[in-house]
Amino acid sequence: MTQLLTARNVDVYYGSKQAVKKVNLDVEQGTVSALIGPSGCGKTTFLRAINRMHDLTPGARVEGELRLDGQDIYASGIDPVEVRRRVGMVFQKPNPFPTMSVFDNVVSGLKLAGMRDQKMLSEIAERSLRGAALWEEVKDRLKAPATGLSGGQQQRLCIARALAVQPEILLMDEPTSALDPASTAKIEDLMGELKKVTTIIIVTHNMHQAARVSDTTSFFLNGDLVEHGPTDQMFTSPRDERTEAYVTGRFG
Numbered sequence: 001m002t003q004l005l006t007a008r009n010v011d012v013y014y015g016s017k018q019a020v021k022k023v024n025l026d027v028e029q030g031t032v033s034a035l036i037g038p039s040g041c042g043k044t045t046f047l048r049a050i051n052r053m054h055d056l057t058p059g060a061r062v063e064g065e066l067r068l069d070g071q072d073i074y075a076s077g078i079d080p081v082e083v084r085r086r087v088g089m090v091f092q093k094p095n096p097f098p099t100m101s102v103f104d105n106v107v108s109g110l111k112l113a114g115m116r117d118q119k120m121l122s123e124i125a126e127r128s129l130r131g132a133a134l135w136e137e138v139k140d141r142l143k144a145p146a147t148g149l150s151g152g153q154q155q156r157l158c159i160a161r162a163l164a165v166q167p168e169i170l171l172m173d174e175p176t177s178a179l180d181p182a183s184t185a186k187i188e189d190l191m192g193e194l195k196k197v198t199t200i201i202i203v204t205h206n207m208h209q210a211a212r213v214s215d216t217t218s219f220f221l222n223g224d225l226v227e228h229g230p231t232d233q234m235f236t237s238p239r240d241e242r243t244e245a246y247v248t249g250r251f252g
């Protein structure tokens with residue numbers, strides 16, 4: 001198995017406050033990794049370090065080493081925009097571009113990169129929408145506004161938009177927390193398919209979701225990565241008593 005992402009001694013600060021402390025983590029290609037832990041423990045902060053989102057937050061600072069496919073993504077000369085193409089992100093609330101059609105949402109990243117070939121755009125849009133399990137529901141309304149879709153459809157549209165630029169990693173920050181159970185189930189089902197084409201790191205508050213969708217789980221507490229391991233082991237026989245307390249629902 002190839003280590004796609006390696007984090008070595010990653011610290012993240014907001015001003016003088018340290019939100020992530022010396023995190024070491026390896027993520028294998030073609031897997032789903034879940035980041036779990038109580039509110040405020042640094043899951044989202046760590047996730048955002050992986051696509052250089054903190055560059056956009058005044059006062060935020062990342063230290064240590066994050067390598068994607070061997071390349072240090074914080075090295076001088078690395079373009080953060082290119083990092084964000086290689087590392088896609090889906091947020092808690094679906095955020096399609098509200099003035100754009102379904103089709104234009106999916107191909108927005110490709111157009112931004114200068115692709116103009118309509119046939120190619122159409123092919124990639126279809127492939128991405130199929131990849132996000134949305135094609136059958138929207139194939140007759142590609143020109144309709146994205147805002148006309150249901151919340152669950154909008155989130156799958158955001159997944160399609162992320163897939164269109166063929167990211168090496170897809171970061172998902174509580175992607176189902178704003179969705180109803182049926183839409184949540186669709187996205188959970190989708191993850192098994194998505195890992196055939198990309199690698200997923202998901203932040204979730206939902207223990208059952210982590211257990212259902214992920215291959216490995218990382219438990220964060222107060223900015224520390226307390227324990228990391230195969231998901232079944234993390235939920236049945238964790239090594240650290242803090243992990244056990246959290247996964248059995250004793251706190252958080």
Ligand SMILES: Nc1ncnc2c1ncn2[C@@H]1O[C@H](COP(=O)(O)OP(=O)(O)OP(=O)(O)O)[C@@H](O)[C@H]1O
Nearest residue numbers: 014017019037038039040041042043044045046057
């Ligand atoms: N932009 C910011 N400026 C200052 N502090 C921040 C900022 N964003 C997050 N923090 C702080 O950093 C710590 C980690 O926050 P983070 O959002 O990463 O936690 P989390 O584990 O993702 O929490 P949740 O599960 O509630 O989303 C918290 O103490 C939070 O208040």
